[in-house]
Amino acid sequence: MWARVDKIDRIRPQPGGGAIVLVEDERNAAAMARIPSLSTLIAIARILDARRVLELRYRGSGEVRYAAASSPPLFLVDAITRAGAHVTDRAGDRITVPAAPASVSSTIDLAFSELAHHVRTSIGPAVTMPAALRTTEERRRKAPLDVDAQPAMYWTAVFELTALAGELSRSRGGRWIDVPEMPVPFAIRLASGELARPARLAQRLIAGQESVESLASEAPDKAEPAGGGAGSGGDSGGAGGAPG
Numbered sequence: 001m002w003a004r005v006d007k008i009d010r011i012r013p014q015p016g017g018g019a020i021v022l023v024e025d026e027r028n029a030a031a032m033a034r035i036p037s038l039s040t041l042i043a044i045a046r047i048l049d050a051r052r053v054l055e056l057r058y059r060g061s062g063e064v065r066y067a068a069a070s071s072p073p074l075f076l077v078d079a080i081t082r083a084g085a086h087v088t089d090r091a092g093d094r095i096t097v098p099a100a101p102a103s104v105s106s107t108i109d110l111a112f113s114e115l116a117h118h119v120r121t122s123i124g125p126a127v128t129m130p131a132a133l134r135t136t137e138e139r140r141r142k143a144p145l146d147v148d149a150q151p152a153m154y155w156t157a158v159f160e161l162t163a164l165a166g167e168l169s170r171s172r173g174g175r176w177i178d179v180p181e182m183p184v185p186f187a188i189r190l191a192s193g194e195l196a197r198p199a200r201l202a203q204r205l206i207a208g209q210e211s212v213e214s215l216a217s218e219a220p221d222k223a224e225p226a227g228g229g230a231g232s233g234g235d236s237g238g239a240g241g242a243p244g
Contacts, residue, residue, distance in 0.1 A: 002027050003152040005045050006183040008053055009067075010092070018061030021050040022092040023085060029070045037115035040079045041159055041186075044104055044111075047083040048178060048185040063099070067092035079107055108186055109176040116163035133164040134216045137205065144208025157206045158184070158199060165198035165215040 001007075002025040010022040023046045025032070032039050043066065050064040064085040066072075072080065072087060077097055080087055082104050087097035120132040127135070140161065145154040166176060166188055173191025181187075184199035204210035 003155045025068045033073045037111040040111040044083045047085045065092045105177045112163045116167045119160045129167045158202045161202040162199040
């Protein structure tokens with residue numbers, strides 16, 4: 001399942017040590033390109049989580065392969081390879097585009113911004129970002145989603161809420177960066193140097209586990225000193241567990 005951010009699809013231990021971790025995407029190219037920003041963020045998150053599993057279980061020995069049922073669009077190929085994965089055929093055996101690891105922070109930051117604006121304009125062209133966040137949050141509170149039963153809907157909703165909340169931090173110099181955490185390896189670095197992680201609260205909201213706190217009022221202020229909470233695994237699910 002392309003959107004299972006909290007699961008590792010397949011791990012192939014290698015005879016000489018290390019492993020090949022497969023990140024699977026069963027969609028066709030048109031589905032991958034439907035919301036480019038969402039595809040980009042989920043692909044990068046899953047690849048960074050897979051690399052983290054390699055570090056924790058195999059001391060970094062091995063590689064990550066993005067096993068795609070169809071040839072991914074160029075924007076997604078760039079995101080996948082920059083995040084450190086090879087693009088392969090559906091079986092994960094034949095490498096079609098090799099990994100080209102590079103910084104993904106600017107890619108993440110742009111994708112979150114584009115996703116937030118996509119969600120806002122889908123509500124209404126004149127809707128402000130704070131209003132879009134409040135409206136989306138209210139809708140999600142009324143219809144919780146189960147991460148195991150509805151993974152694509154759940155993680156889409158998490159990233160949409162997270163993106164909207166992130167835009168409210170821009171006035172404080174907020175920019176998205178990648179961090180060594182799972183299942184959502186992204187945080188907002190504020191101009192003060194503090195880190196905010198709205199995805200943690202978003203996961204609880206979408207799961208129906210949070211009835212008091214609001215991303216609209218709390219997200220920009222839920223900041224920690226840089227480095228605080230790294231590797232904590234977030235508040236929901238615990239990515240990188242046994243292959244799903």
